[in-house]
Amino acid sequence: MVIDRVADAAARHDVAQEDRLDRWRVLEPDAGRFLWFLVQAVEARNIVEVGTSRGVSTLWLADAARATGGRVTSFDTDPAAQRDAAASLADAGLAGHVDLRPDDGGRGLAALGAGEVDLLFLDAERTEYPSWWPHPVRVLRPGGVLVADNALSHPDEIAPLEELLRRDLAAVTTIPVGKGELVARRA
Numbered sequence: 001m002v003i004d005r006v007a008d009a010a011a012r013h014d015v016a017q018e019d020r021l022d023r024w025r026v027l028e029p030d031a032g033r034f035l036w037f038l039v040q041a042v043e044a045r046n047i048v049e050v051g052t053s054r055g056v057s058t059l060w061l062a063d064a065a066r067a068t069g070g071r072v073t074s075f076d077t078d079p080a081a082q083r084d085a086a087a088s089l090a091d092a093g094l095a096g097h098v099d100l101r102p103d104d105g106g107r108g109l110a111a112l113g114a115g116e117v118d119l120l121f122l123d124a125e126r127t128e129y130p131s132w133w134p135h136p137v138r139v140l141r142p143g144g145v146l147v148a149d150n151a152l153s154h155p156d157e158i159a160p161l162e163e164l165l166r167r168d169l170a171a172v173t174t175i176p177v178g179k180g181e182l183v184a185r186r187a
């Protein structure tokens with residue numbers, strides 16, 4: 001499977017990198033399966049991701065989008081990473097379900113319309129998320145879901161995001177899969 005191939009390449013790559021920012025830091029398999037299920041459970045069609053990297057989470061989201069008849073828009077500030085992701089998506093036959101945007105996620109979210117996103121996945125620099133407010137919540141449709149990775153691996157960095165979500169949304173919890181997925185649903 002293409003996802004396994006990219007995840008294996010990421011593990012080999014990351015172990016040799018001293019600087020965290022040089023690592024690909026791809027999504028854990030159980031978190032990927034959780035995202036894949038969630039997209040289909042909420043029948044998400046307009047799916048937005050911030051943090052493509054080499055596209056492991058994008059592959060999970062795109063495979064689920066194929067099942068819902070939806071589409072993934074994925075932002076990353078690293079065009080080289082997105083070129084690798086594009087090749088993997090093509091290998092998996094999923095390129096037609098994804099728009100890769102080499103852009104800042106905060107700027108990308110600010111440009112989206114209110115209530116147009118069914119599922120938003122945040123997997124970029126966690127400390128930046130609060131500066132993107134109110135757009136991560138503004139873009140969600142009623143019943144739409146926000147998911148943020150690293151809720152358990154980096155609780156201190158995720159705490160400001162969780163505080164904003166608990167202020168603005170009713171249902172917020174952390175699912176203990178992968179590195180911890182913070183999930184919030186817009187009523």
Ligand SMILES: C[S@@+](CC[C@H](N)C(=O)[O-])C[C@H]1O[C@@H](n2cnc3c(N)ncnc32)[C@H](O)[C@@H]1O
Pocket residue numbers: 024025026027050051052053054055056057058075076077078081103104105106123124125128
């Ligand atoms: C943890 S990796 C994403 C891993 C990816 N979701 C996966 O499962 O393969 C974080 C990525 O976020 C990107 N990034 C960091 N800040 C960003 C921002 N403000 N907007 C968009 N992408 C950003 C980085 O370039 C990096 O590729």
